[in-house]
Amino acid sequence: MQSEWKMDTKIIHESQSPDPRTGAISQSVIPAVAYAFPDAETAASVVAGEAEGVYYGRYGNPTSRTLEKKIAALEGAEDALGVSSGMAAISIALLGFLKHGDHVLVTKDVYGGTYNFLTSLAPRFGIECDFVDCTDTAGMLQAIKPNTKAVYIETPSNPKLTILDIKQITQACKLHKLPVIVDNTFMSPCLQKPLELGADVVVHSATKYINGHGDVLAGFVVGSKEVIRFMRKRLMGDLGQNLNAWDSFLILRGMKTMALRVERHCRNAQTVAEYLEAHPYIERVFYPGLESHPQHKLALAQMKGMGGIVSFEVKGGITEGKKLINSLKLAMISFSLGDPETLVQHPASMTHASIPQKERVQFGITDGLIRVSVGLEDVHDIIADFDQALAALFPYTERNSISK
Ligand SMILES: Cc1ncc(COP(=O)(O)O)c(C=O)c1O
Known part of the structure; x- marks a missing residue:
């Protein structure tokens, strides 16, 4: 990561360089599902996440990996995970922190799909939620229950454009050891950096401004290496919500502008x-x-x-x-x-x-x-x-x- 570059330069150059074999400047599309290893030991260390690499298409591919590194750099994160839609990113991020018997606090005006997931699918797996007014941080904290395991916010919200104080919310949540997930879709990494303001995880519907051309469905979860590794292996891979190489190529192209x-x-x-x-x-x-x-x-x-x-x-x-x-x-x-x-x-x-x-x-x-x-x-x-x-x-x- 070239940390000295400004945002606009990073958007174009970060994690991308001409193909060493052909000199091609634009990213190659590598749709391969299977990857060969020189020996069993290397294969084992890549699968275990000890060595960088790609081993099976459901857990990632080289084109998506380039994009994931770029998104991580733009958000100022250790790592990112590219998935098949914004809703895949949101459900993976929530399921990464929640299990049966847990509760999540959610800001009251969220995207309809997020509301659906939390009120219809998540309860079938024993996960409960409360929608609270997160413009009032003190009131939000009062809604914390003994089994609350995460706080989920969207700012600006869809469709009311409510703005939440990310710094104030994350500082308050840290005292309660609660991770904060922020949907940054409306802003894109160009306009808002929730991780710099204290958030633990950022989610994006890349279907929107990141790709920007209305021809790709995709999402990203952005956070620490540890969180992303778990989500890649145990959620995206096991649920089959991977982002394919063709769509990653289109996003890399769309993102240049x-x-x-x-x-x-x-x-x-x-x-x-x-x-x-x-x-x-x-x-x-x-x-x-x-x-x-x-x-x-x-x-x-x-x-x-x-x-x-x-x-x-x-x-x-x-x-x-x-x-x-x-x-x-x-x-x-x-x-x-x-x-x-x-x-x-x-x-x-x-x-x-x-x-x-x-x-x-x-x-x-x-x-x-x-x-x-x-x-x-x-x-x-x-x-x-x-x-x-x-x-x-x-x-x-x-x-x-x-x-x-
Ligand atoms: C704020 C926000 N988050 C997430 C999503 C879901 O994105 P996708 O349609 O890529 O699953 C949307 C979709 O409109 C959205 O507006």
Whole structure:
């Protein structure tokens, strides 16, 4: 690891050098499942994790290993594990710390898939959880039970963009010897480094900003060598959640432009958030880059940029919200985020539909909430699209009565 390089240089060069045989600069795709060893002793030490190496495709491959080393360096970690999706990373990270009879504290507005795993699958294996408001660290600590074994947070959260104080939470958890897992998907390693702020493990859906092109599903777990070795051998390998070489190649390629992409996502999102906040048909905008955001100051201190996701509530409610996204012509209605295209979605009926309505409202995911993943297009075109959709929303007769 070249620790003296700046982030943007590391994104391009870290752990990569021309192929010694051909001189090829881009990473080779090595899809081999089986690997040969010079002798039985070497094979045994690689399998035992005593020597660096790859031995069977379900536990990793050389292309993914290059990517894992790069991700570890970008997050400032000892090691990383590439897996088949963000949900694979999240489930592996949680199962790495939890077993039958254990309890985990979870921040209240998390990605719908994480909520599903914790409320539907994990309880079948005797793992229980409580969703707590982690913006209140003291209140969060009160929810610790004798069998609590980990704390899981997502910041900024999906879809409300709630910002949590990673340093304060991890310091408090250290006193209780509780490992803290942080979903860093919305930020990418470019904008936030949870491990430097005291977290034990970072998880990513690399499907989003890390790959950035909407054509790969992947995830990463990032942490100490010991934690990653256990997760590789006992969880990823045994459950068969490995990341294949082709997808790793695509991510390595997509990542070359990550710093540029993320910078532009942030710039466009700030402009869109300011436009929406000033619009008379918009009730509320959630974006950490706005002064009106309740954790704006914390966001400025903790994050290098405010990210590409903006959520808002349109005046009226669910009917108006759906009508608005149906009227967009450039932005597309889609479940994903972090792609070059501007994508919009309605969390209550899409990504967070599996959360019962009562809890959704408790988590602040109202029926009228819309989430926008602001893309890389010219921001004037994105705004013009929202402008025409908002103009079409209310009949002319009602327009004059709508005031900010
Ligand atoms: C914050 C966050 N974490 C994790 C995931 C899951 O990622 P994947 O779809 O790659 O499994 C998502 C998906 O949208 C997400 O938004």
